Amino acid sequence: MDSSLNKEGSGVLSDSSLLSSISEARQLVDTAYLHARKSLKRNLEEKVANPMDFLKHLKDPVGRTRSAVRAADYLETTLKLLKIKLQLSGKWRFNVTDLLDRKQKEVISKETGCDYQIRSIKCPEHDIYRTITGECNNRKHSHLGSSNRAFARWLPAAYEDGVSVPRGASEGKLYNGFPLPLVRKVSNEIAHTANENITQDQELSLVFMHWGQWVNHDIDLAPSSGAGVSPELHCETDCAFKSPCFPIKFPPDDPRMLRSNLCMPFIQSASVCNPRTFTREQINAVSSFIDASTVYGSEDSVAKSIRNQTDHLGLMAVNQNFTDAGLELLPFENKTKSVCVLTNESVNIPCFKAGDKRVTENLGLSALHTVFLREHNRLVSELRKLNxxxxxxxxxxxxxxxxxAIIQIITYRDYLPLLLAEETSKWIPSYSGYNEDVDPTVSNVFSLAFRFGHVSVRPFVSRLDDSFQPLGSFSHVPLHLTFCAPWRIIMEGGIDPLIRGMVVDHAKLMKQNQLLVEELQNHLFEQTEVMGLDLAALNMQRGRDHGLPGYNDWRRFCGLSQPQNIDEFSEVLGNSKLAKKFMELYGTPDNIDLWIGAVAEPFVPQGRVGPLLACIIGTQFRNLRDGDRFWWEKPGVFTPQQLHALRKISLSTVFCDNTHIKKIPRDVFKVNSYPENFVDCHEIDTLDLSPWKDESDSSMPKEIKELRSSQ
Structure with a gap:
């Protein structure tokens, strides 16, 4: 850097000027947060929630995430204010950070609270269990894979200004010689499928789709910016990009264009402190590891709050108001005003509370949360009898x-081979042990790539009785009427009918002319009369918000060809009509948004994703396994006898052990028809817990026992 520029910059920026900017930034951010909170509260009190409020509820930063996100907002706002001050002093084209010396950067980091967010921690010498946050899993770099850190970047971020402005934010700007199309236009022309017009997957059940979401919620959550729904921002009415609003514009010919200035609201993902380069990085609020954080939480305060506090027997807290025909249900959040109440005011049922905020997003997800809560409590009582x-x-x-271990086994042994098929061993070779040099952190691109599951969602939720027949009027509900609606579990027969429906229903098959059902493309979170959101458009806008490079950059990263023209792209897609549509919209394959380009690729042989997704997903899952010091197969984590017992479990076992369901297919991921593919639950292998019996004599003196357990 030119030293005169730096001196000149520091001259412009006195220390008092720097400190006053930081203090002004803190005030602005705090006010925005306060407005956002008040506005959501007011909406709930007035019982008017729009689809954005539902999304906000599911992705609202809580606990330590909130402080981490707030510090990053202080930092970002400080830089914006400095930029304005320095522009007034006549320095036009520059990057603020080039004008700051090291000491000034340190002051900013300290005063915004960023240095506290990225401090390193000392790990205990002996640990036999994972932490809740994922910290200290890697002893050399204690933060790797832990919650409330930045997603990993496998390729440098692509922002319009090189720092934080999403591509497509300024109208008329050209990329590789072409403007970026409106994401809603791409969604209308490429993604949209009528609800009636879907093809069933002939091999895989809906359990396959739900498991994908279950695992996804275990490893990543990009919460919304804390200033998200502040009414002062006018995210719905003003269509301009004004961080954190990055509204989705409607093309003029949109069937849902109500007024000319109307936009679909979109709130940017929260960022995380990055005082080294100041480039915008998104925060992953959950731990990267497959560690059942959906059940237990990703920060200590949450983990504590969902345990049973009264008897200290190691149980998880359960619902105190209702049971599911005698079986446990998830507890409610203790909010007097819960957004879930608005989905059926007459019954007044709030949202469920679990290790993950998104637990009530849909009924299938709530059912899986419930099953694993029961499994934990079942194991606690069995182990207490043994020990x-x-x-x-x-x-x-x-x-x-x-x-x-159960979740890791089902994911790697049963789920991923169905997804990646012949490419499984290419991306995820046999386990050869823990490697502390592997970074398990979930990558930013994966957080978008794994949304491929949206194209296998069906438009209706079906619920079946114990003869696997439709459950009366409850059996066929349009998907959009089941978002954030836990009352349907409590009032309409519990989780068994949902699980039976998942097991018997086919997943939707992704076809190039049938990507996203109308329910998700136009009615997402449309519980009330307000216009629903468009999930395809959200996914593409999210990719731009996260600074993800375009389609060809990722093809290159994966060692795949990078089509340059319509012929080459027709070959990749095996579909010249679709390639032409893409080229008309984007001008060049280089500009195609990752999500839409990746889901449009034809499947790898026998698999359910194309080559680009197979690479991104396979690479990520390999890192999650090889960089996990507590991976279930790692020698010393379980005894050989315990490993033998664990290998026998299946998702069918978990369903049988934790519901009233009596008959089940041996492989619930495959399509099964009732009754021919079903067996009695007692024919399914269960988990033999005898290898967990502590052979150490229980009359042993306490001191020796403690010494042993600490070793």
């Missing part, structure tokens, strides 16, 4: 360890 001398903490940790 009466174990205390509540030991029972909690040992049960949690088994639940994590």
């Amino acid at each position: 009466p001398h174990w205390d509540g903490e030991k029972l909690y940790q040992e049960s949690r360890k088994i639940v994590v």
